[in-house]
């Protein structure tokens with residue numbers, strides 16, 4: 333016979349996280365700081381899209397980046413070399429950022445002179461969607477080689493995002509990717525979601541995305 337007891341708690345394990353996340357959002361709003369949580373699979377093009385986006389916006393905004401990784405510093409190095417203010421967050425094995433980690437990273441930024449922060453979350457279409465980080469908006473990046481069925485397979489990711497960037501449109505000729513189907517699948521999960529088609533390699537499509545982003549910042 334086992335000598336331990338199982339407690340059925342029936343509590344929302346995310347409840348404590350959500351309280352911290354709401355606090356972060358309120359504070360960001362008061363400071364006029366816009367935090368974007370960028371989520372995608374490994375290799376979808378998070379770092380590449382952020383580089384392009386930052387290039388387009390850096391004349392008009394004071395930008396910082398939070399690079400979340402399980403342990404590497406590769407992306408933070410790239411950002412630093414590009415002259416972007418960067419904080420590396422190591423999640424210690426966790427597969428996603430949570431509100432506590434976000435709060436800790438924000439404390440490390442000289443945020444009083446920033447107005448826009450990008451968080452590159454851990455590469456994964458599952459866990460990051462489950463945690464409210466306190467970001468102002470969530471954005472997913474899906475790349476053409478991954479296929480147009482990903483909203484069907486990972487619905488929560490596309491439900492929690494206000495915008496989806498479809499990256500690597502320069503590779504279109506090599507993959508059977510149905511633009512209309514992906515938009516339909518995304519909108520079925522979140523009718524308010526905006527969808528942008530871009531190539532971080534060629535720069536195509538980034539104007540529409542950055543225009544939309546600046547509109548959100550000015551709301």
Ligand SMILES: Nc1nc2c(ncn2[C@@H]2O[C@H](COP(=O)(O)OP(=O)(O)O)[C@@H](O)[C@H]2O)c(=O)[nH]1
Nearest residue numbers: 373374375376377378379380499500531532533
């Ligand atoms: N052809 C093509 N390759 C891309 C594009 N964006 C990123 N890549 C490549 O995809 C790989 C992963 O990109 P990266 O930005 O590191 O993805 P992350 O892991 O999501 O941050 C790299 O080899 C990039 O050069 C794109 O728009 N077109």
Ligand SMILES: [Mg+2]
Nearest residue numbers: 378379407452
């Ligand atoms: Mg990256």
